[in-house]
Amino acid sequence: xxxxxxxxxxxxxxxxxxxxxxxxxxxxxxxxxxxxxxxxxxxxxxxxxxxxxxxxxxxxxxxxxxxxxxxxxxxxxxxxxxxxxxxx
Numbered sequence: 602x603x604x605x606x607x608x609x610x611x612x613x614x615x616x617x618x619x620x621x622x623x624x625x626x627x628x629x630x631x632x633x634x635x636x637x638x639x640x641x642x643x644x645x646x647x648x649x650x651x652x653x654x655x656x657x658x659x660x661x662x663x664x665x666x667x668x669x670x671x672x673x674x675x676x677x678x679x680x681x682x683x684x685x686x687x688x689x
Contacts, residue, residue: 613666624661
């Protein structure tokens, strides 16, 4: 599977990686069964392409954040509001 380089932040409390942007650097895997590779080939008579089209992310960490990501923080507040019947 081909790789694409991306940069983002890693949140230690929830262990999530949040992608910020892609650098544009791509690595070709050279596999004939990968639709994104230059070596992509099909068997004779095959009409539909069932090859993988999603590249694997080569993740680079920009910032190591010691708190939860925004999505997990919103979910935690929603749970707290639901359980206590109080709006914060």
